[in-house]
Amino acid sequence: MPSVIRKIPLDTATHHHAHDYHQIVIGLRGQAEFEIEGLGGEISALSGCIVPANHVHYYAGMGNNQQLILDLPAQAPALTGFQHELSHLFDAPRFFTLDDPLRRYLDFLLHELSSLAMRTDNHQSDRLAATLLGCLHARLTNGAEPSQRQRLDLQRLDCYIEHHLSDRLSVGDLARQACLSEAHFRRRFREQVGISPWQYVRRKRIEAARHLLDDSRLPLTEIAALTGFSNQSALSRACRDTFGHSPSRLRRTVQREGSQVAQALASPPLSS
Incomplete structure (x- = not known):
């Protein structure tokens, strides 16, 4: 399926949609x-x-506007074969500004777009698109490997997870925070962190639950709800898998150790 290049104004009303091409x-x-x-x-x-x-996107033109739009199916010649690396441009949404050489190329592209040859040659759109993509790829990626081009902001993800720990978090929720498709997010997350997003969220849940077990007197059912476990039984299984003991046992151990420390502090010192 070939690429399509067109010039159109955008409606000044806000619209949104998603499509299966870049x-x-x-x-x-x-x-x-x-x-x-x-x-x-x-x-x-x-x-x-x-x-x-x-990717769902909202868009609206402002006043008298005109846009050049390239529609690029994943199997377009401009993104396949020896040019397949150019598909990494679409690992994430981004904004960019054309430098002087690209502005001159844009002038050439617009001239070709208006020519009769462009309208009679079905392959010219892909040739023009491939050159533009290659130039953008060189400028936006600087030749880096995909995992180096844009590292995930784990601090932002941790903050989001912390504020939504009691919700039914999905990988899609986290992917949206990183402005990536779910598939790209899963791959990049495992490359950077070493575990899957689901394993990472589960670890955050059990860490938060252990903190509440140690530092609060909340009922186990409430701790389970606050940390995103479906019920007390799910929390108990997670504690046994991670710490080797049930939540009640962990809490008793902490309370006993705390009591022993308090008694030691309250005991009068031995006289010499």
Whole structure:
């Protein structure tokens, strides 16, 4: 399936959708606003954004605007074969600005787009798209490996998990925080952290539950609910798997040790 290049204005009303092909939008005139899976930004002339396939995005034109839009199916010639590395441009949404060489290439692309040869040659769109993608890839990735190009912000993810620990967190929820598709997020997370996102969230849940067991007198059912376990039995299984003891046993051990420390502090010192 070939790439498609078109020039259109965007409606000034806000719309949203997702599609099964990648997209690059470059401003030619006026301005437009985009929000791609939570990542927001504004496009003006000679700046643009990358919209990965299946990412929900909101968009609206502002006044008299015109955009150059490239629709790029995953199996388009511009993204396959020896050019398959260019598909990494769509690992995550992002905004960019064209430098001087790319602005000159954009002028050439627009000239070709208006020519008769472009309308009669079904392969010219892919040739033009491949050159643009190659130049963007060189500028936005700097030749780095995928895992080095954009490391996950674990501090942000930890904060999100902490504030939603009692909710039914999904990998999709975390992927949206990183502005990645779920598949890319799973792969990049395991590369960076060494375990799956689900294992990471489970570890955060059990750490929070142990803290509440040690430092509070909350009932076990409430601790289970606050830390995202489906019920007290699920919390008990997790404690046995991780610490080798039930929650009640862990709590008694901490209380006994605390009592012994308190008694030692309260005992009068031995006279010499």
